[in-house]
Amino acid sequence: MHRLSTFLILTLLYLASSGAPSCLAASPAATPFYTFNQSPLVQIFGLPAAESATIQKPGRFWGLLSSDVANNYTFGDNSREKILLDGESYRTTFAVRYGVADRFEVGADLPLVGYSGGALDGLIEGWHDIFGLPQGGRKQAPHDRLDFDYQRDGRDRLHLASSNFGLGDLRLNGAWQLYQDAGAASTRAVALRASLKLPTGSSERLRGSGSTDLALWLTGCDDYLVSQGRMHLALFGAAGLLALSDADVLPDRQNHLVGFGSFGAGWSPRDWIAFKAQLSSHSPFYRSDLPEMGWTALQLLFGGTLSFTPQTALDIGFSEDVRVSTSPDLGLHLGLSHQF
Template sequence: MTNEFTFKRILLAVVVLLASWLRPCHAEPLAITPFYTFNQSPLVQIYGLPAAESAVVQPAGKAWTLLSVDVANSYLKRETARESLLLDGEGERITLALRYGVAQRGELGMDLPLIAYNGGIFDGFIEDWHEFFGLPQGQRPDAPKGQLRFQYEKDGRQRLDMERDGLHIGDLRFSGAWQLYHGGGANPAALALRTSLKLPTGSSSRLTGSGSTDLALWLTGSSDYAFPGQWGHATVFAAAGGLAMTDGQVLKEQHKNLAGFGTVGLGWSPSDSFALKAQLSGHSAFFRASAFSELSSGAMQVIFGGTVAFSPRTTLDIALSEDVTVGASPDVALHLGLGHQF
């Protein structure tokens, strides 16, 4: 309870601080990039699934930093004669990311995540959200409120049982990128090859790490279109790639070593200080040999929100995600991403 209360105070302080900085920004056109987030399921976010990221790498000698917060609420209960699965709880992932431009077209980076689990504060909000939009509630209204329990049993053997809250370091990631194409201008057509290496620095027993070493490789591209008059500009973006994973410690007998992933989205910036964005992100299954599609099938999420520019170099992303493939990703997740370029 203390860790949960502390995290809420930190999150509130960050929001208040950001609000005090908020002011209109009139400068060069606002760059529209994918939200820096991915599936926050407790059984997926521990692996090396990457965010799509920008199709434009950092210029040589320039650095970009990001402080992101992802809050994801999950409730899933399934049972057959051979298997039972319960995912009930809330996870918070705080990521400090750094990207630095090297040479003429290269970029190096690092992500340091902190991961917390608790019983959650958004159970009631999510039920109201689903009711307002006419979305299926499933078994959520009858579930205990404020419970933390991630449990999986198969053939009479407990393969996952985690109910300890707390805030801990996750798996460290190193990244690199190479600019394959850049059309020039403020918001050009661009294509980049990106890669990331995730190391097992977190704890698999606490679900802050997978116990595996993961390598991701993907292409990310974007194209920008200016509108006449005062209508601003729009950007379409997409990414696709693959993820190779060593044998981890979470559901190790059913874990798959290869996965594919992709993102497609668009954004519209009517002014230099604001943009609306939406994207569809998905990936193939991370597990096999289960009757539950939430484990043995892929996942897809729709993520929507916007970007606010506090200054020409400082932006804030605010987004919500909803699971398109029900159960394979959290019901609702909140994403905040504060970025600054040096």
């Protein structure tokens, strides 16, 4: 997986070096991180990334290669349920968007999803020790183990302990530019986006859910130019609903309607760099008293963007579970995008 990602990143960098006549409608400071909750019990569904509030112009392509690595360790139980999520997940996404007409774009996301015991457990324990953060039982658990297990009423309902990697659930996307005002001092935009997730990945190996999911959401940004046009300050956000058909994973515990949203801010002191922070949340995907399944998630993403050219940018982000156990302990996000 890592060799494939490296090869594709180098390919996109080569294409970017040729340049292109288009430019970004809003600065990288106004663009959300293209990622979402990577919990193994959540990322199998059609929860979308917020995405940009500006869509592609007619005849223009936007391509993305993103990679998410998430380290999970959480254990919970009550009188009827018990859950253990211990392992690392990997998600590499190939995404494309194309402007088919004025104010309208279409696209698709093809993810590759995998799980293994990983190698970050020791690093995360050291990080927690340095900053005085709770370990939550990490030090008593074996290092670099893969064990996802859920029991209800004494019966195993879900179990994954073998490393695997393969195709995830394909997503088809569309967007309509509802509003855009690119004035001399600011860029304000609102887009209506939709995503249809198809059950192309293996639900048995947690590379898909087995359900067909439809998401509809609004995304907006307000990007200000200050300091004689050399600095950007931006706000961005999104809110929407996700409707799910019956899944193969824990179908009797599944919720069929999930709300989600995000809000963030960015600061770009120069054209080539931006710093961003983003809070993302969603309602539970399952009916459960366990926080890993039945609580509303709240996740913090922070990092920035390096713009190699006006058409090519690299997002580097880290995620933390603000509401503990509702998302992975730590996640790393890399997203290389290019406009053609």
